[in-house]
Amino acid sequence: MMALSDKQDDKRDIGGPRQPLLQVRNLLKHFPLKGQGLPFSGNKSAVRAVDGINFDILKGETLGVVGESGCGKSTTARVLMQLIHQDSGELVFDGETVGSRALPLRQFRRQTQMVFQDSYSSLNPRMTIEDSIAFAPIVHGLSSRTAITRARDLLARVGLQPERFAGRYPHELSGGQRQRVNIARALALEPRLVILDEAVSALDKSVEAQVLNLLLDLKQEFGLTYLFISHDLNVVRFISDRVLVMYLGQVVEIGSADQVFDQPKHPYTRALLQSMPSMDPLQRTEVAPLAGDPPNPINPPSGCRFHTRCAYVQAPCSQQAPVFASAASGHGVACLRYEANSGVSQDAAALLETNHG
Amino acid sequence: MSTAVSSATAASTVAVFKRSRGHWANVAARILRNPTAMVAALLVLGLLFMALVAPWLMPQDPFATSMFTRLKPIGTVGHLLGTDELGRDLLSRLILGSRLSLFMGITPVLLAFVIGSGIGILAGYAGGFINTIVMRTIDVLYAFPSVLLAIALSGALGAGIVNALTSLTIVFIPQIARIAESVTTQVRRSDYVDAARASGAGAFTIVRAHVLGNVLGPIFVYSTSLISVSMILASGLSFLGLGVKPPEPEWGLMLNTLRTAIYSQPWVAALPGLFIFVTSISFNMLSDGLRSAMEVKQ
Numbered sequence: 001m002m003a004l005s006d007k008q009d010d011k012r013d014i015g016g017p018r019q020p021l022l023q024v025r026n027l028l029k030h031f032p033l034k035g036q037g038l039p040f041s042g043n044k045s046a047v048r049a050v051d052g053i054n055f056d057i058l059k060g061e062t063l064g065v066v067g068e069s070g071c072g073k074s075t076t077a078r079v080l081m082q083l084i085h086q087d088s089g090e091l092v093f094d095g096e097t098v099g100s101r102a103l104p105l106r107q108f109r110r111q112t113q114m115v116f117q118d119s120y121s122s123l124n125p126r127m128t129i130e131d132s133i134a135f136a137p138i139v140h141g142l143s144s145r146t147a148i149t150r151a152r153d154l155l156a157r158v159g160l161q162p163e164r165f166a167g168r169y170p171h172e173l174s175g176g177q178r179q180r181v182n183i184a185r186a187l188a189l190e191p192r193l194v195i196l197d198e199a200v201s202a203l204d205k206s207v208e209a210q211v212l213n214l215l216l217d218l219k220q221e222f223g224l225t226y227l228f229i230s231h232d233l234n235v236v237r238f239i240s241d242r243v244l245v246m247y248l249g250q251v252v253e254i255g256s257a258d259q260v261f262d263q264p265k266h267p268y269t270r271a272l273l274q275s276m277p278s279m280d281p282l283q284r285t286e287v288a289p290l291a292g293d294p295p296n297p298i299n300p301p302s303g304c305r306f307h308t309r310c311a312y313v314q315a316p317c318s319q320q321a322p323v324f325a326s327a328a329s330g331h332g333v334a335c336l337r338y339e340a341n342s343g344v345s346q347d348a349a350a351l352l353e354t355n356h357g
Numbered sequence: 358m359s360t361a362v363s364s365a366t367a368a369s370t371v372a373v374f375k376r377s378r379g380h381w382a383n384v385a386a387r388i389l390r391n392p393t394a395m396v397a398a399l400l401v402l403g404l405l406f407m408a409l410v411a412p413w414l415m416p417q418d419p420f421a422t423s424m425f426t427r428l429k430p431i432g433t434v435g436h437l438l439g440t441d442e443l444g445r446d447l448l449s450r451l452i453l454g455s456r457l458s459l460f461m462g463i464t465p466v467l468l469a470f471v472i473g474s475g476i477g478i479l480a481g482y483a484g485g486f487i488n489t490i491v492m493r494t495i496d497v498l499y500a501f502p503s504v505l506l507a508i509a510l511s512g513a514l515g516a517g518i519v520n521a522l523t524s525l526t527i528v529f530i531p532q533i534a535r536i537a538e539s540v541t542t543q544v545r546r547s548d549y550v551d552a553a554r555a556s557g558a559g560a561f562t563i564v565r566a567h568v569l570g571n572v573l574g575p576i577f578v579y580s581t582s583l584i585s586v587s588m589i590l591a592s593g594l595s596f597l598g599l600g601v602k603p604p605e606p607e608w609g610l611m612l613n614t615l616r617t618a619i620y621s622q623p624w625v626a627a628l629p630g631l632f633i634f635v636t637s638i639s640f641n642m643l644s645d646g647l648r649s650a651m652e653v654k655q
Contacts (some may be wrong), residue, residue, distance in 0.1 A: 081555050109557040122548035126570040132549075135566060136556030152374075167376030182552075189556060316533050 012111065012192065013059070015095040020056035021193055021225050022080070022112075027053050027089035029079050033298065036075075048297050051074040051249035052089070054324065057193065062219070062226040065259065066233060066272065068294050072249040073229045077197040080227065081114045093193075110140060113186035117198035119178035123170040123185075129155065130166040133185045140189065147188075154184040158214060176207035180214065187222065195227045200235065212239055233276050237261050242330075245269045248297055248305045251324060255331035265333040269311045304336060312337065324341030384574075387650040394646020408455040408627040417446035419453045419606055422531040428622045442618055447625060451632055454606035457518075458636070461600065461607070462588030465522055469529030470580045476530065477537020478572060482545055482564055492538060499531040507590050511599040521600035525590055529583055536579045540572040574651050581644035585637030592633055593613065608633050 030046035050072045057063050067073050078084050080091065082098065082105060093111065096103035116122040123132055133151035138144050152162035158180040170178055179199065186194055196215070200208045212235065219226060230236050236243060236257075243260040245253040245268065253266040264270045274289035290309060295301050301308050307317035317336055325339065326332035369379045382641075388394050407414060416437070423444035431439045438448040480491040498506070510524030544550060545568070554562045592609020594600035601607040603614065611629040 034491055078551075083551050083554060106557045109555055112555075114552070114555050115554065116548040122552050124549045124567050124571070128376065135553065136558070139558040139562060163374055167375050169377050169380070172377055185552065189394055271471075 015080070017059055018072075019059070019095055021059045021094055022057040022093075022227075024053060024057075024080070024094040025090050025092065027076070027079060027091070028087045029075055029084065030087055031072070038062065045298050048249050048300055050079060050086075053246075053249070053251045055244055055251055055254060057225060057227055058179075058242070060223065060225055061241040062228050062239055064226065064236035064243040065229045065246060066231065066236050066243060066271075067246035070294060070297065071246045072297075073231075073246055074197055076246070077195050077251075081109065081112060081195055083114075105336070110189050111191050112193045112195065113189055113191040114195040114197060115179070115182050115199040117202055119175050119182055119202065120170060122182055123178060125170055128167050128169060129160075129173070129181050130162070132170075132181065133188050136185065136189050148189060148209070148283055151184070153256050154187055157218070159210075160184075160185045174207075175219050176203055176211060179203060179211055183211075183214070183218070187218065191224070192224070193225045193227065195229070197229045198231070199228075201230060201232060208235070215239065233273065234262075242248065245272065248294055248300050250305060251334065252306065252325070253331075253333045255329075255333075259329065259331040263331075265331065265338060266306075266335050267312050268306050271311070304334075358649055380574075384647070384650045388646050391646045391650065393457065393642055394650070397639045397642030397646065404455060404459060404636055407452060408459050411453045411456055414452050415446075415449035415466075417449045419445060419449035419585040420604055421445060428618050428625065430622060431624050431628075439453070439622060440629060441625070447611075447628060450606040450611060451628060454608050454611060454629070455602055455632070455636075457593070457605060458588060458633070461518070461586050461595075462636070462640075463590035465525035465529055465591075466525040466580050466583045466587050468522075469533050469583070470576065472526070473530040473533030474537045474573065474576050477534040477539075477576070478541045478568065479566065480530070480534070481541025481572075482536040482560065482568060484542070484545065488538070488542075492535070494540075495531045495534050498527070499535065502529045503532075503586070504590065504593065505608070507594060508597065508599065511594050516599050516602060518601055521591060521594045524594075525587055526610070527605055528590070529580075529587065532583065533576060533580055537572060539574050540575050541609055544568050544571045556591065578648045578649060578651060581647060582641055584640040584644075587631060588637050 008295075027050055029050040030048050032046045053072075053076065055063075065073050075084070079086050082091075091098040093103055094109055096109045099105055115145070123129075127135070130148055130151040133154055134142075134144065135145035137147040137150060142150070148166075152166050155162040155165055160177060160180055165177070165181075167172070170181070173181065179202075199215075200211050203211060215226070216239065218224060226239070228236065228239055240257045243255065243257050244251055245260065245266065247268050253260060253264065254270045255265075260269060261273065264273055268290075271289040289311075292309065295305070295308055301318070303316070303318040303320050304310070304322050307313045310317065314336075320336060322334045322336045323338060324332055324334040388398075417435070423440075426433075426436065426440050426444040428442060428444075429436050429440045431437070433439055436446050436448070438446075438451065441447055442451065476491060476495065480488045480495075501509075507524050507528045511521050514524060544595035550563060550567055553567050558566070576583055589609075591600055592612065593608070593609050595609035596613040598613075601610050603610060608629040612626075612633070615622075615626040615629065
């Protein structure tokens, strides 16, 4: 059994610290719609949940993912976890393609784990807490005695006394306690990457803060990398090193948390940030920064997908799809206003900078 | 389940670790507080006991005919519940008949429970194309009314106990498979199965550790409610001469042969029907009690 802590020199680290832990390349996942179009016509419509996204998760960082509901955050998480398979694109984990001979799926899963939003439905109601946590290690060949010992150890680490909680069933625990159990279960395989899909969204604010602090402590202790998906911008800012903004299945902006939150480039990110309620009554937002619902992902708008709701929309936006471009600072954006020769005037962008910067 | 067993032993070595009462212990505790279910359970146990010790309970030889004591009324000396059309002691025949009747009621359901659960869980867990193929095939069988299907199958197979059992089993498989499939599909979509998949466990391990424990309960409850149906269908087959053959005592067959006496000795003629009724209602009440004891939201 490997030691639970002290992951500073992880033997599994292949590419060194500068190699991204997970590279996502042109990931695409469409859900075909049943009963649409004629059979065998080859012209079926699909929900374009994840539509060709690219990003890296660096070693040891927390990458926050934000976006409205339905923008493909959770689908991305499930594809990353390989619970559903992508239509195209690839995942490269520490330099090795997931599913290749060098890194079979089972080995990848050992190093990547996920915490789900619904703390209750993600625990088997017929299993005791310790059995739930010990399940994965047993699957990977640990003796059940060792696995139970490790489960109890992990329970203690997530702040649940093993003597009191190990033999209990999920319904005997509160939401916060259950989410701690889910975190312990995710850690039982000693993963390097933990995907937190709205892991704290269903918790009370006070409990949420406790769990967030726990996550930060565990990250330190086990040398983890987090992909933190949330719709709560404050939480994302608090926990993330870098932030990725998604809109309708595409990445619209990536940057450090400070870059994205203090100097947002994409109009969608700006609108998203403005929609955050402010503690200062003088900062009250009078007009909703983003009107209406996001367009239907079955037939996304042409050109830039945000042009239907964008406050700075110009003529070429509905024709030409922006290309994601990264600046030297690592701050990337997919917006025509930042592309040279796109036909969209830079002035508007400059104007925005002065208004909001 | 090896994990549960090993953790139980681990828990017993470290006395401090308290294990909560499991799901089935809770179900048992709730059903013990349900008077209807308890009465039904006692009746079922009584019937099973009667079937078990039938040869020692019978006051008379159930096969001994007598032309002089035909169709005696209830309360006749020596024949407490009267006699049938051949002068055989009805109480003895009813007691011995419980063996075949219960056997014909429980066995097809048990077989269908094993086979139907297997098919349903497979289809439910596999999903997609396999599910479509399996479930549409099952639907073909399900489309026939069960009485009609049972009669048609035993008619085609020929009279006899084994053929009646086979045809009843085939009747119940689709019903149980459909329940098993829908429950399994539900469990399959739950996050804890996803979490288990994410841990790298294979399909077989997941079904064994996470699916079975959550689906067998509801399937079992549904199956117990089929026992009464099975008894009635089996009686019906015997009534039609497709199941048990005379002179073996079986409640449905007895009801059939006594129907000619319905005008001379209506109470005697109704007795096998009463036994069928009490038995099937007991099984139904017990299954209802089980259902409500298991359905409690935790």
